[in-house]
Structures are given as structure tokens and as C-alpha cells.
Amino acid sequence: xxxxxxxxxxxxxxxxxxxxxxxxxxxxxxxxxxxxxxxxxxxxxxxxxxxxxxxxxxxxxxxxxxxxxxxxxxxxxxxxxxxxxxxxxxxxxxxxxxxxxxxxxxxxxxxxxxxxxxxxxxxxxxxxxxxxxxxxxxxxxxxxxxxxxxxxxxxxxxxxxxxxxxxxxxxxxxxxxxxxxxxxxxxxxxxxxxxxxxxxxxxxxxxxxxxxxxxxxxxxxxxxxxxxxxxxxxxxxxxxxxxxxxxxxxxxxxxxxxxxx
Amino acid sequence: xxxxxxxxxxxxxxxxxxxxxxxxxxxxxxxxxxxxxxxxxxxxxxxxxxxxxxxxxxxxxxxxxxxxxxxxxxxxxxxxxxxxxxxxxxxxxxxxxxxxxxxxxxxxxxxxxxxxxxxxxxxxxxxxxxxxxxxxxxxxxxxxxxxxxxxxxxxxxxxxxxxxxxxxxxxxxxxxxxxxxxxxxxxxxxxxxxxxxxxxxxxxxxxxxxxxxxxxxxxxxxxxxxxxxxxxxxxxxxxxxxxxxxxxx
Numbered sequence: 001x002x003x004x005x006x007x008x009x010x011x012x013x014x015x016x017x018x019x020x021x022x023x024x025x026x027x028x029x030x031x032x033x034x035x036x037x038x039x040x041x042x043x044x045x046x047x048x049x050x051x052x053x054x055x056x057x058x059x060x061x062x063x064x065x066x067x068x069x070x071x072x073x074x075x076x077x078x079x080x081x082x083x084x085x086x087x088x089x090x091x092x093x094x095x096x097x098x099x100x101x102x103x104x105x106x107x108x109x110x111x112x113x114x115x116x117x118x119x120x121x122x123x124x125x126x127x128x129x130x131x132x133x134x135x136x137x138x139x140x141x142x143x144x145x146x147x148x149x150x151x152x153x154x155x156x157x158x159x160x161x162x163x164x165x166x167x168x169x170x171x172x173x174x175x176x177x178x179x180x181x182x183x184x185x186x187x188x189x190x191x192x193x194x195x196x197x198x199x200x201x202x203x204x205x206x207x208x209x210x211x212x213x214x215x216x217x218x219x220x221x222x223x224x225x226x227x228x229x230x231x232x233x234x235x236x237x238x239x240x241x242x243x244x245x246x247x248x249x250x251x252x253x254x255x256x257x258x259x260x261x
Numbered sequence: 262x263x264x265x266x267x268x269x270x271x272x273x274x275x276x277x278x279x280x281x282x283x284x285x286x287x288x289x290x291x292x293x294x295x296x297x298x299x300x301x302x303x304x305x306x307x308x309x310x311x312x313x314x315x316x317x318x319x320x321x322x323x324x325x326x327x328x329x330x331x332x333x334x335x336x337x338x339x340x341x342x343x344x345x346x347x348x349x350x351x352x353x354x355x356x357x358x359x360x361x362x363x364x365x366x367x368x369x370x371x372x373x374x375x376x377x378x379x380x381x382x383x384x385x386x387x388x389x390x391x392x393x394x395x396x397x398x399x400x401x402x403x404x405x406x407x408x409x410x411x412x413x414x415x416x417x418x419x420x421x422x423x424x425x426x427x428x429x430x431x432x433x434x435x436x437x438x439x440x441x442x443x444x445x446x447x448x449x450x451x452x453x454x455x456x457x458x459x460x461x462x463x464x465x466x467x468x469x470x471x472x473x474x475x476x477x478x479x480x481x482x483x484x485x486x487x488x489x490x491x492x493x494x495x496x497x498x499x500x501x502x503x504x505x506x507x508x509x510x
Contacts, residue, residue, distance in 0.1 A: 049347045051503060067347040073340035075265075077272040086265040090348040114272075130344065 001026050001060065002138045002169030003048055008057035010043050010193075017043040019193035020057070025169040025186075027137065030160060032180040033173045035190035036257055041173040042070060044190070045142045048171065062169075064091070066136035070143045070173075072127045076116025080107050080126055083115050084133060091134035098133045104162065105129040106155045121152035128156055132163060139163055139170045145179060157182060177247040177259045187247070189254055197254050201247050209249035214241045214258075224252070262350065262358030266332070270362055280324055281370050284317035285377055292382050295440070302443045304470050308385070312441060314378035315465035318371055318397065319458045320433035322404050325370075327425035328363040329408020334418045338508030352502030356412075360405045367401040384469075392468035392475045399482055400461045403489040410492040413500035417507040432456040441466075460484040 003025045010018040017040045025031045033041050046052040047059060049067040075083050081099065088098035102108045105125040110118060115126055128144050141160070145153045160170050160183060172185060180187060181201050189197040189204075197204060213230065215223045216239040230240055243249050251259050270277060288310065295309030304311070333356070336342040345355055375393070378384030386393055408425070415421050433439065435449065436458025442450055453459045464481035467473035 046343075049343075050349075051343055051346055064349050065347065067344060069340065069343050069347075071340040073342075073344045075269065075339060075341060078268060082268055086268070087344070087348065089264055090262065090345065090350065 002029075002062040003065075003171065004058075004060040005044070005048070005054075006058045008044075008047060008054045008059060010040070010047060010052065011055050016193050018047070018054070021190075021193070021195055023188055023195060025138070025171055027167045027169055028164050030164045030170040030172060030183050030185040032183065032185040032187050033171055033190060034175075034177070034180070034187060034251065034259065036255060039190040040193045041190055042142055045069075045140045045171065045173060048138070049140050061138055063137040064134065065138040065140050066131040066134065067140045068128045068131035068142060068144055070146065072120075072123050074115045074123060074126055074130065076114065078115055079112050080115055080118070081111045083126060083130060087130045087133045093134050097135075101129040101133065104155070104159050106151065119149075120147060121149040124148050124152050125155055128159065132159070132168075135166075135168075137168055139168050141170065141172045143173050143175070145174065145176060153179070175259050177251060181247055189251065191255055197250075204250040204254075205245055205247060207250070208253045209245040209247070210253065211245060212243045212249055212252060214243060215239070262345075262355070263361045266358065266362040276328070277366050280321055280328070280366065281373050284321040284370070284374055288313040288317050288374065288378065288382060291439075298440060298444055299470075302441050307470055308383040310378045310382035310384040311466075311469050314374055314382065314384050315393075315462060315469065316433075316438040316440075318374045319400060319436065319461050319465075320429065320438035321374075322367045322370055322401060323429035323433055323438075323458065324426065325363050325367045325401070325404040326408040326411055326429060327421065328366060329359060329405055330411045330415070330421040330425050331418075332359045332363060333409075333412040334421055334506055334508055337506040338418065342506075346502060352500065355502070356409055356496075356500070360409070363408065364401065364405055367404060371397045371401070386469050388468040388472040388477070389474040390468075392473060392478045393465065395475055395482065396461055396464040396468065396478060396485070399485045399489070400457070403457055403485055403492065406489050406492040406496060410495035410499070413496045413498075416505070433458050435459070437462040454484075457485060457488045460488075 001024045005021055005023040008018050008021045021044060033044065035041050047054050048061060049065050075086060084098040084101060085095045088095055102111055107125060110122060115123060132139055144156050157179060160172060164170055184201060186200055187204055188195050211227055212224050213227060215237055218236045218238050233240055248259055292309035292313045295312040299307045299309065299312055336345065411421060411425050415424060435453055436456030437453060438458045442453045442459060460481040464478040467477050
């Protein structure tokens with residue numbers, strides 16, 4: 001296994017962020033770590049990256065992981081190329097090898113621009129590229145497409161698939177479930193510090209998803225009911241959405257919440 | 262790490278240039294006035310640069326505390342700190358990397374200021390140049406370690422700005438960096454020794470004006486070493502690699 005966590009517990013004072021988490025990712029696998037805000041996703045990623053120590057349990061990581069934290073972390077005064085060099089040097093990798101990441105992350109035309117002058121999406125692509133400069137065997141991407149434009153999202157998803165096909169294990173946290181379906185990733189669903197479901201997208205959909213109608217009323221109430229029928233909706237309904245069997249529906253069934261909440 | 266710090270400096274050299282250029286201007290403006298001040302303190306005939314060169318070197322080297330502090334805090338502001346740590350650099354190696362370029366800056370500052378003093382402001386060292394170099398080297402080390410202590414103990418960039426910059430000015434003035442301590446108000450003179458600059462200036466005065474050698478400045482050197490050890494203790498005690506630092510974000 002490229003990453004293996006067993007019985008991992010992490011507490012912040014009185015609050016338990018991770019409560020006996022078992023989690024494994026093998027070479028060539030992409031595992032999407034899902035869960036509401038505060039479920040413990042970033043804590044798990046930080047522990048896997050070696051930034052935090054678990055209070056209990058064991059953590060086994062193959063090699064030095066590549067980390068793209070949730071917040072964009074780049075040197076704004078340096079050019080794109082120099083940012084890649086900086087992290088290549090830290091990992092003892094040649095500059096030329098680092099520059100090979102320019103093309104897959106659609107950064108070639110921007111190579112000599114100061115990173116601070118890039119758009120948010122361009123910065124996000126550079127931020128993600130910096131995580132994989134040293135071709136890590138384990139890649140940890142914490143919400144890599146948050147706020148990203150379409151080009152950035154597709155570049156990052158393509159890069160994730162390439163990394164996995166090269167044999168890297170990828171842990172990918174996100175709130176955008178269609179991305180998980182596009183990656184055909186394995187899924188681990190984290191809720192209040194515990195993994196409550198694991199499996200492939202199709203397994204989770206088959207086991208947990210059913211069609212649901214989500215109805216929002218004028219007074220702000222939201223009600224969900226099984227099925228696809230929109231009959232019998234009163235005048236006080238402002239919005240009704242049919243959620244077909246999908247990862248989103250499975251997520252809703254398991255957590256009682258939409259993925260974006 | 263050091264290569265990247267140099268790269269960052271190359272992209273924004275203005276603060277470093279100011280830290281070397283500004284004291285040159287002040288030395289040039291103040292040296293004539295300091296001649297009479299030194300004369301009234303018993304050093305008749307000594308050039309004013311005997312006060313202004315070491316004084317400005319101490320005051321402006323003290324801004325190195327801020328340089329070190331900002332070098333660490335900006336990594337938090339740019340959100341690159343966790344990435345550096347995830348790259349396998351231990352907290353202490355990270356800090357050591359952060360000291361190298363400020364160390365070079367303070368060394369360059371001293372070379373330029375003393376060189377300028379000798380070439381253009383009639384600075385003469387009546388005693389040992391080696392003593393001057395040893396004092397400068399120890400003071401530079403003190404400044405770097407104090408910068409680490411500030412970065413470790415302070416939690417916001419506003420604190421770093423206020424404590425290090427205002428602290429450098431206050432301790433520089435109190436310690437005799439601008440004018441000799443003997444020329445300060447009488448009520449200030451007894452508290453001057455709380456400033457490391459006071460002890461550096463004591464050593465410089467011994468070497469530059471009184472013909473002293475290394476053995477003659479061992480007292481001030483010991484006090485500077487004690488200050489350095491105290492700052493190192495604070496840095497070791499308070500430094501936590503994952504401590505949150507609030508910057509401009």
C-alpha cells in the first residue's frame with residue numbers, strides 16, 4: 001500500500017477530528033475522500049503528509065508524498081518556471097524534469113510570468129503541479145479544483161489520471177462529486193471523523209442511491225422525498241429538483257446532506 | 262532553500278538595498294557633527310566616523326531581526342510553509358535556511374559600511390581590526406538569532422513589524438548607535454546596558470578609539486554571547502513548526 005492508516009485518532013483539544021480511521025490507497029489507485037466541511041478530510045491529508053501527528057493509530061506512507069494543500073501556496077514574486085525550480089531543488093530533482101510539468105498543467109505559455117499575476121485558475125494549476133515535481137508515489141490533493149474554471153478542472157483531472165496510470169496513489173478530496181464519477185475513483189466517505197462508507201462509485205450508487213425529489217418552500221424549508229414524481233406540489237414551492245441515482249444521491253442518503261453543504 | 266531565498270531577494274532587492282544604502286547616507290550626514298561630540302567625550306581629534314560607522318552598522322544590522330522575521334512570516338502568508346514542511350524539511354532546517362540570506366545581508370552591510378568609512382570618512386581603527394570583525398560577527402549572529410526568536414514568539418505580522426522595526430530603532434538609540442551613550446540624557450544612561458547595541462558599541466569604541474585588541478573586548482563579547490544565548494533559548498522554547506501565524510491573508 002502507498003498509504004495505510006489504521007485506527008488513526010486525532011484530537012484538537014476536546015474535539016475529535018479523526019476517530020479510529022482505517023484508510024488505504026494502493027499504487028495506481030485514485031481514492032476520493034468525501035465528506036462535509038469539518039468531517040476531518042484535511043486533517044487526514046495533513047497526517048498522511050506528515051504535517052500533523054496522529055494521537056493514536058499507525059500511519060504508513062511510501063516515499064515522500066506530494067501535497068497540494070487546500071489553500072494555494074506559491075511564490076507570487078517568482079515566475080511559474082522559478083516556482084517549479086524552487087520545489088525541484090527542495091526535492092533534489094533537476095530543473096528540466098520539473099519543467100516537464102508545464103505542458104500537462106497548461107502552463108507553457110505562462111512559464112515566464114510572475115505567479116502572482118496569474119488568474120486564480122492558473123495559480124491553482126501551478127499549485128497542483130508543485131505537488132508532483134518529484135514524481136511522488138503518493139499524491140495528496142486537498143480540494144484541488146476548488147473555485148477552478150473548466151480548463152483548470154479538466155487539466156487537473158487529466159493529470160490525476162496520468163499520475164495514477166504511472167503508478168502513483170492519489171488521494172483527492174472534493175465537494176464536486178461529478179469529478180469523482182469522471183475519475184471513476186474509489187470513494188471513502190468521512191463523517192464526523194469516521195469513515196462511514198467505502199467502495200467504487202457504482203457500488204455506492206447501487207447500495208445507497210435512490211431517486212429523491214428535493215423541494216424548497218417559500219418559507220425556506222427544504223424537504224426531500226423518495227421517487228421522481230413532481231405531482232402534488234403546492235403553490236408555496238419555489239424550487240423542486242429530482243436527484244437521480246448518482247454519487248450525489250448516495251452521499252445524500254448516507255449523510256443526510258448535499259455534497260456542497 | 263538558500264538558492265530560493267536568493268531568488269526571492271533578486272526579485273525584490275529594494276529592502277536590502279535600503280538597509281545598506283540608508284546608513285551610508287546617515288553616516289555621511291552625521292560624521293562631521295559627531296567629531297565634536299566625540300571630542301567632548303574625551304576623544305579629541307577622532308573622526309566622527311568612529312561613532313557613525315559602528316553606530317549605523319549596529320542600528321541597521323538590527324533591522325536584520327525584521328528581515329529574518331519577515332522571511333519566515335511571508336512563507337505563511339504565501340501558504341508555502343506547509344509545502345516546505347511536507348517536502349521533508351524539518352522545522353529547524355527550514356529556519357537555518359531562512360538565516361543564510363539575512364546573514365549574508367548583514368555581512369555585506371558591515372563590509373560596505375566599514376569600507377565606506379575607511380575610504381571616504383577617514384575611519385581609522387587604532388586597535389585591532391580582528392576585534393572589530395569579531396564584534397561584528399557576534400552582533401550579526403545575535404541579530405539573526407533574535408530574528409528567529411521574534412518569529413517563534415510572535416504570532417502576527419503586525420507584531421513582527423512593530424516589535425522588530427521599532428525595537429531596532431529604540432535599542433539602537435538607547436545603546437548609543439546614533440550618538441554616544443555619554444551624550445544621552447543622564448536618566449537614560451543607566452538603562453543603556455539593557456541594549457545589545459550598547460555592548461557592541463563598547464567593544465567598537467575599545468577597538469577603534471582606544472587601541473584595544475580582541476582580549477580587550479572579551480567583556481562586551483561575553484555579554485553579546487549571553488544575549489545571543491538568551492534569544493536562542495526563546496527561539497527553541499517557543500518555536501513550533503505548525504504554529505499558526507497570521508499574516509496579510
